Amino acid sequence: MPNDYDSKVSLHLDINHGLDRVTELVQTRLIESGWRDQVKLACRKAILENGDKHIPTVDELIAQITPKARSMVPDAVKRELLHELELILTNIDKSGYSKSF
Amino acid sequence: MSKRQKPEHKQLFGSLAKDLHELVSNKQALRMSVENFLNSLIDEMTLGIIFDLHRKYKTNAYDLEVDDSCDDDDSGDMDAFSQPNLKKIQDCNCPNCGRAMATIRFSSHLETCMGMGGRNSRSRNASRRAASNSNDRDSSYSGIPSDDDDDADWNSGDRRKKKKEKNGGKKNRGTPKKIFEPDLVEPVNIDVEGDDDELTNLRDILHLQDHSNSTSPTDSASSSGSIKKKDKSKSKKSGKRDRTSPSLNISLE
Numbered sequence: 001m002p003n004d005y006d007s008k009v010s011l012h013l014d015i016n017h018g019l020d021r022v023t024e025l026v027q028t029r030l031i032e033s034g035w036r037d038q039v040k041l042a043c044r045k046a047i048l049e050n051g052d053k054h055i056p057t058v059d060e061l062i063a064q065i066t067p068k069a070r071s072m073v074p075d076a077v078k079r080e081l082l083h084e085l086e087l088i089l090t091n092i093d094k095s096g097y098s099k100s101f
Numbered sequence: 102m103s104k105r106q107k108p109e110h111k112q113l114f115g116s117l118a119k120d121l122h123e124l125v126s127n128k129q130a131l132r133m134s135v136e137n138f139l140n141s142l143i144d145e146m147t148l149g150i151i152f153d154l155h156r157k158y159k160t161n162a163y164d165l166e167v168d169d170s171c172d173d174d175d176s177g178d179m180d181a182f183s184q185p186n187l188k189k190i191q192d193c194n195c196p197n198c199g200r201a202m203a204t205i206r207f208s209s210h211l212e213t214c215m216g217m218g219g220r221n222s223r224s225r226n227a228s229r230r231a232a233s234n235s236n237d238r239d240s241s242y243s244g245i246p247s248d249d250d251d252d253a254d255w256n257s258g259d260r261r262k263k264k265k266e267k268n269g270g271k272k273n274r275g276t277p278k279k280i281f282e283p284d285l286v287e288p289v290n291i292d293v294e295g296d297d298d299e300l301t302n303l304r305d306i307l308h309l310q311d312h313s314n315s316t317s318p319t320d321s322a323s324s325s326g327s328i329k330k331k332d333k334s335k336s337k338k339s340g341k342r343d344r345t346s347p348s349l350n351i352s353l354e
Binding site for chain 1: 118125
């Protein structure tokens with residue numbers, strides 16, 4: 001069940017034409033907070049550490065960087081985004097499911 | 102949309118709405134789900150950044166030793182248009198002269214080096230080679246232009262024909278290519294009025310002679326058909342060809 005939560009949220013948002021707005025909102029907030037630049041820096045450092053020997057593979061980079069990237073998200077931004085998502089879902093539930101259909 | 106599908110859609114949407122309501126009503130479940138959703142979005146963005154940077158480093162778009170502060174201004178080997186340094190891209194070696202050059206200029210260099218580009222693009226060496234090849238062939242055909250020269254001077258040949266037709270006079274232009282062997286030529290009624298179009302006609306005949314000696318008569322028939330086409334095109338311009346074309350066909354067949 002816990003594995004299905006994120007897919008359920010994306011499903012409900014997609015049906016109610018909210019998925020694009022939500023993704024755009026999350027992206028703009030993360031870019032404004034500087035999170036994206038920090039992740040880029042971390043990527044370059046990870047590549048330059050092994051730069052003389054060889055460029056690390058994509059899988060190695062993903063394994064190295066994704067936990068760092070999650071921890072680098074500012075708490076304030078994360079709380080704000082969580083709160084806004086909950087509000088959106090409750091509004092969809094209150095206003096009626098998928099009015100356009 | 103059929104009528105049957107509408108009630109099915111309604112049932113589906115009803116179940117989805119119930120599911121959402123249950124999710125929203127349970128706060129802990131809602132928080133967990135929203136947090137997982139946000140984490141998946143963050144992971145997607147991270148993957149995009151990793152793929153982008155990995156590709157750039159792999160394709161050498163960035164110099165590995167550049168400081169991060171200088172990325173906006175310049176990055177190592179990249180010029181103002183963020184393209185890799187051209188000096189590194191000299192992979193082509195000309196088979197003719199052996200020079201190394203960029204791929205962008207390779208085709209134009211070949212045109213000049215090998216003499217394939219046209220009139221103005223021939224270099225001295227290429228023209229010498231072309232001349233030596235043409236001389237070898239001229240000796241066998243006694244002045245008849247070879248196929249290579251025809252191909253090379255195709256445009257120039259058309260221009261000459263046009264000029265000749267415009268002039269329409271008796272000007273023999275002093276070309277040494279008029280020599281032909283009368284013994285081999287069968288009697289052909291040709292108007293000896295000195296039109297320069299005759300030269301091309303004679304050349305065609307001589308071509309046919311040489312081909313007919315070596316090849317089957319079907320080839321001569323096909324070539325005579327080609328002569329017919331040429332004669333027809335010329336007959337529109339000068340009405341003197343009608344006499345010649347049927348006689349040519351009869352003699353060769």
